[in-house]
């Protein structure tokens with residue numbers, strides 16, 4: 001055995017479907033069901049979606065292929081992969097930013113995931129959907145600024161995530177993704193049908209379908225660019241880590257295309273579940289982050305069996321978040337296993353404890369600690385800003401540059417085409433896009449995140 005795994009064979013995905021569902025599970029998360037609908041609502045609907053789709057094709061897809069191929073070639077999770085390719089060089093930063101981003105995201109992401117699970121019970125048993133729209137707004141404000149309850153649900157999310165990961169790649173991530181992703185899909189289909197069959201739904205469909213470019217601003221374009229990154233879970237080594245669990249015969253570009261299509265379809269379906277209902281009941285689409293937690297329960301309150309549909313929706317949101325927290329946690333765990341030779345269980349338990357200790361202040365930042373500010377942001381916003389706006393684009397930029405200029409396009413294409421066995425026009429274009437187009441676009445996202453493009 002001349003490879004790196006001298007003690008035991010590396011755990012891996014058993015089937016292509018398992019890999020695609022796990023990677024899609026990572027990609028499909030709060031970004032699709034919570035964030036995409038509200039940023040679409042704020043930025044004028046269809047025109048924004050069009051720009052978003054272009055960004056997905058031009059940066060998202062190539063960077064995902066790049067990450068998967070780096071991981072598979074190295075057979076290692078993110079930091080070790082960069083180290084293996086380019087020992088003792090600055091390229092290791094590409095891996096370190098990923099592990100750091102995963103940690104920071106996991107301090108706050110379970111807070112929102114926890115709200116979703118709490119809302120399932122609030123819808124079913126606490127009469128959430130019997131309140132007036134103002135009452136729901138007030139309820140939400142009181143709930144998130146509370147102490148014990150949100151922290152309890154945050155802890156539940158961390159514990160379930162860790163428990164699933166103890167099973168490993170095949171018997172943990174893959175098995176649960178195969179169960180949770182179809183469940184998510186079925187719930188979403190039910191909600192889309194419900195929403196589309198409401199009287200007055202057509203206005204919501206038109207909002208998503210007919211582009212009104214007069215509503216599209218430069219800010220909207222940059223938001224689309226940044227979101228295309230977050231929604232595909234790029235720039236933080238998740239796909240590098242998952243790539244290291246993939247067999248050499250797998251067609252990586254096909255995998256990436258399937259994951260990208262799944263992620264985009266779910267985001268669009270979430271839009272179709274939300275906007276027709278919002279318009280049908282005369283609510284406003286541009287309500288920002290409160291769209292799903294305040295506007296939607298108000299929409300459900302006007303429907304027959306609203307509490308059931310509301311519970312289903314928040315279950316969907318919770319499941320989507322859970323398959324993402326699995327992948328985020330895996331990045332940190334795989335790093336500890338590969339780099340520090342820790343056992344998987346020890347890595348998971350330690351990581352879980354760290355997530356919780358540093359995560360509690362993120363929940364408290366919604367209430368008692370709201371005024372505790374760093375650089376003008378509370379702890380929650382700071383984590384979100386620093387990870388999504390700085391570390392992810394930086395990680396993505398480094399991966400693209402690494403593949404384009406350090407590893408070299410030829411080597412990368414060789415890996416993606418399985419040594420020339422797979423031929424496709426996508427692979428032919430890939431070299432040019434990953435070397436020039438993707439880095440330039442990512443750089444724009446990055447400069448924007450740093451506030452350097454504000455004058456535009």
Ligand code: PHE
Pocket residue numbers: 026027028029030031032105230231232233234236238324327328
């Ligand atoms: N892609 C996930 C979503 O859309 C979020 C995420 C980002 C997950 C980065 C992992 C890494 O919600």
